Amino acid sequence: QPVLTQPTSLSASPGASARFTCTLRSAINVGSYRIYWYQQKPGSLPRYLLRYQSDSDKQQGSGVPSRFSGSKDASTNAGLLLISGLQSEDEADYYCAIWYTSTWVFGGGTKLTVL
Amino acid sequence: DVQLVESGGGVVQPGGSLRLSCAASGFMFDDYAMHWVRQTPGKGLEWVGLISGDADRTYYADSMKGRFTISRDNSRNSLYLQMNSLRAEDTALYYCAKDMGPGYSYGGAYYYYGLDVWGQGTTVTVSS
Numbered sequence: 001q002p003v004l005t006q007p008t009s010l011s012a013s014p015g016a017s018a019r020f021t022c023t024l025r026s027a028i029n030v031g032s033y034r035i036y037w038y039q040q041k042p043g044s045l046p047r048y049l050l051r052y053q054s055d056s057d058k059q060q061g062s063g064v065p066s067r068f069s070g071s072k073d074a075s076t077n078a079g080l081l082l083i084s085g086l087q088s089e090d091e092a093d094y095y096c097a098i099w100y101t102s103t104w105v106f107g108g109g110t111k112l113t114v115l
Numbered sequence: 116d117v118q119l120v121e122s123g124g125g126v127v128q129p130g131g132s133l134r135l136s137c138a139a140s141g142f143m144f145d146d147y148a149m150h151w152v153r154q155t156p157g158k159g160l161e162w163v164g165l166i167s168g169d170a171d172r173t174y175y176a177d178s179m180k181g182r183f184t185i186s187r188d189n190s191r192n193s194l195y196l197q198m199n200s201l202r203a204e205d206t207a208l209y210y211c212a213k214d215m216g217p218g219y220s221y222g223g224a225y226y227y228y229g230l231d232v233w234g235q236g237t238t239v240t241v242s243s
Contacts, residue, residue, distance in 0.1 A: 108159045
């Protein structure tokens with residue numbers, strides 16, 4: 001079982017919200033980890049979006065709009081990225097990451113299509 | 116502005132070696148840990164390893180341990196990745212990336228703040 005599992009694709013309409021999940025291996029408690037999110041548009045560099053540990057320990061990347069937010073779902077052991085008010089420019093790959101046993105681990109990424 | 120410029124990529128035969136460099140500017144280089152990350156065309160991000168700001172600590176992904184070595188020269192604001200015993204599966208775009216801090220110790224372990232700025236990458240192709 002991978003350390004981090006992300007759905008391969010997600011589609012949503014302009015103006016709607018998109019919810020990305022990053023599920024941690026069952027033996028790894030999401031509550032103990034900061035979840036990092038990155039966006040990569042086609043042909044571009046990865047961009048740091050935000051990190052989320054809790055509502056009192058979170059950070060927005062420089063210049064990242066507030067319509068990008070993070071949270072966790074303890075019931076599914078997952079980190080979440082929510083994008084509200086979707087725009088066509090949000091179409092990209094989204095990766096989660098954690099610092100786990102002295103290594104950085106990236107999820108496989110979710111491709112967002114804005115229809 | 117923070118700028119990271121990788122160089123040194125190219126075509127190398129299986130079993131060969133290559134040394135990548137990353138020139139950093141726009142920030143206090145030795146105040147930050149630095150990473151290497153790679154990406155195969157059409158695939159996801161794979162973390163290669165990191166080096167602490169003072170170069171005292173290095174960490175590697177399991178698949179790179181023993182073959183790849185990360186170093187830095189803080190006097191030159193430069194980061195390096197020495198890659199030995201290269202395999203076809205090492206073919207990728209290699210990025211250097213800046214961490215958001217130097218790292219910190221807590222409970223006997225070290226933690227890092229996360230990658231925030233990435234270079235444009237340099238391509239490595241391992242092929243005969």
